[in-house]
Amino acid sequence: MDYVAPKTAMEASEALVQDGAFALAGGTDLLVKLKTKFISPNIVVDIKQVPKITSIEESMDGWWIGAATPCAEIVEHESLCQDWPGVVEALSLIGSTQIQGRATLGGNLCNASPAADSVPALIAANGTCVISGQTGEREEPIENIVISPGATVLAKGEFILGFKLPKPPSGSGDAYLRLIPRSEMDIAVVGVGTSVSVDKNKKITSIRISLGAIAPTQVILDGLEDIFIGKEPDEDSINKLVSLAESACRPIKDKRGTIEYRTKIAGVLAKRTLNIAYERATNH
Amino acid sequence: MSKTHVSTQINGDSYEFLCNTQQTLLDILRHELDLTGSKEGCSTGDCGACSVMMEDRLVCACLVLGVEANGKEIETIEGLSSGSSLDPLQQKFIDLAALQCGICTPGVLVAAKALLAKNKNPSEEEVRFWLAGNLCRCTGYDKIVRAVLEIAAEARNT
Ligand SMILES: Cc1cc2nc3c(=O)[nH]c(=O)nc-3n(C[C@H](O)[C@H](O)[C@H](O)COP(=O)(O)OP(=O)(O)OC[C@H]3O[C@@H](n4cnc5c(N)ncnc54)[C@H](O)[C@@H]3O)c2cc1C
Ligand code: FES
Numbered sequence: 001m002d003y004v005a006p007k008t009a010m011e012a013s014e015a016l017v018q019d020g021a022f023a024l025a026g027g028t029d030l031l032v033k034l035k036t037k038f039i040s041p042n043i044v045v046d047i048k049q050v051p052k053i054t055s056i057e058e059s060m061d062g063w064w065i066g067a068a069t070p071c072a073e074i075v076e077h078e079s080l081c082q083d084w085p086g087v088v089e090a091l092s093l094i095g096s097t098q099i100q101g102r103a104t105l106g107g108n109l110c111n112a113s114p115a116a117d118s119v120p121a122l123i124a125a126n127g128t129c130v131i132s133g134q135t136g137e138r139e140e141p142i143e144n145i146v147i148s149p150g151a152t153v154l155a156k157g158e159f160i161l162g163f164k165l166p167k168p169p170s171g172s173g174d175a176y177l178r179l180i181p182r183s184e185m186d187i188a189v190v191g192v193g194t195s196v197s198v199d200k201n202k203k204i205t206s207i208r209i210s211l212g213a214i215a216p217t218q219v220i221l222d223g224l225e226d227i228f229i230g231k232e233p234d235e236d237s238i239n240k241l242v243s244l245a246e247s248a249c250r251p252i253k254d255k256r257g258t259i260e261y262r263t264k265i266a267g268v269l270a271k272r273t274l275n276i277a278y279e280r281a282t283n284h
Numbered sequence: 285m286s287k288t289h290v291s292t293q294i295n296g297d298s299y300e301f302l303c304n305t306q307q308t309l310l311d312i313l314r315h316e317l318d319l320t321g322s323k324e325g326c327s328t329g330d331c332g333a334c335s336v337m338m339e340d341r342l343v344c345a346c347l348v349l350g351v352e353a354n355g356k357e358i359e360t361i362e363g364l365s366s367g368s369s370l371d372p373l374q375q376k377f378i379d380l381a382a383l384q385c386g387i388c389t390p391g392v393l394v395a396a397k398a399l400l401a402k403n404k405n406p407s408e409e410e411v412r413f414w415l416a417g418n419l420c421r422c423t424g425y426d427k428i429v430r431a432v433l434e435i436a437a438e439a440r441n442t
């Protein structure tokens with residue numbers, strides 16, 4: 001196994017084009033797979049020295065979060081936490097303190113687990129990612145990246161340089177909740193990210209909800225506009241949300257939960273994240 | 285297989301070593317540099333026995349490649365005491381019997397030091413969450429948590 005740590009995006013892409021090449025960010029998935037011989041790379045391409053890949057920047061257009069920024073560093077960024085509390089909550093749940101010191105958003109997305117905690121929150125936030133490859137950069141919505149467990153749309157030589165989140169308009173809020181069987185260090189049974197905006201009269205103007213761990217890839221709920229736009233959430237609309245979330249579920253059954261349990265929890269977490277996000281939006 | 289030359293700072297001292305790319309930082313510390321204080325429990329990031337500081341961040345040395353340490357500053361449990369005098373946290377662990385077999389202890393101490401550097405007044409809940417990635421099969425955690433809280437309180441009062 002070779003190891004390179006390229007200093008430019010182009011060199012990184014050239015290294016990643018080779019057969020058996022794997023990008024290395026925080027290594028918290030990759031090294032486990034190496035150890036358990038799940039993968040045997042010919043070359044590991046440490047992307048952390050590529051410019052912009054470990055930076056966090058705020059501009060008029062919104063936020064840039066470098067794909068290889070460790071979660072522990074993102075969590076310390078106060079104004080990002082204010083703008084996107086749900087996204088930060090989600091990524092702060094990835095592993096222990098030790099894992100937080102290394103784990104990244106690029107790795108969480110590209111590992112392509114249905115249970116990846118940051119992904120539903122990033123999708124709900126309408127995030128996009130900038131993909132760097134041999135022919136330059138392109139931008140894609142986050143929900144377009146994972147195609148099935150363990151597989152992404154990234155072509156040979158491509159890697160994620162960073163994530164873009166919009167600057168939330170005033171009256172916006174987001175939230176992420178997951179259910180795990182213990183209180184720390186476990187894999188989500190269900191995870192739900194929700195983001196809403198409201199007008200001066202507390203009526204919802206936009207809403208986006210994404211669910212994780214209930215299907216092979218993250219799911220975006222369709223049909224929310226008809227239920228919520230122009231209204232405050234009430235019992236009727238919340239009940240409709242719960243049914244919508246439950247009917248979006250195509251989960252697996254494993255030791256963490258039966259299909260019925262996961263389906264039920266999806267509805268519960270959709271309701272709770274909406275309540276939190278709405279509360280935040282009306283105070284924002 | 286060709287080896288990569290790595291130079292790094294560990295506990296303030298310069299170290300140079302040759303490393304094959306499969307070796308983790310934990311392999312290097314334990315098997316090449318004879319710094320055997322960091323322990324190997326799981327080698328998959330779950331137990332925290334291998335906790336070290338890299339560039340001032342708490343990490344699992346079993347999930348870092350040795351080659352990634354090039355140019356980095358590392359702190360391990362060996363750097364905690366000065367000569368034969370123990371760090372107050374180490375002494376507190378002994379006084380409160382916060383260790384039994386001791387396998388988890390180096391990792392717990394490194395992790396607890398990292399918490400106290402960041403947060404001088406952690407609550408019990410904060411200590412428990414911070415140390416959730418450090419597994420202990422012996423103590424039941426309570427004495428560990430108490431030792432950390434007591435040291436924090438003593439440091440604030442002096
Ligand atoms: C003990 C433990 C607990 C964990 N708990 C959780 C948890 O609670 N929730 C959760 O979601 N995950 C959890 N994880 C999984 C893991 O920590 C996360 O998925 C993490 O975000 C991966 O990021 P990384 O930078 O370490 O990825 P790496 O291991 O570096 O990479 C993961 C994969 O993505 C690829 N990759 C990395 N970066 C890029 C990029 N920029 N562009 C293209 N491809 C890239 C790599 O080639 C590799 O295939 C846990 C892992 C461990 C060991
Ligand atoms: S040996 Fe590194 S976490 Fe267990």
Ligand code: FES
Nearest residue numbers: 384388420421422
């Ligand atoms: S003292 Fe034995 S594992 Fe903690």
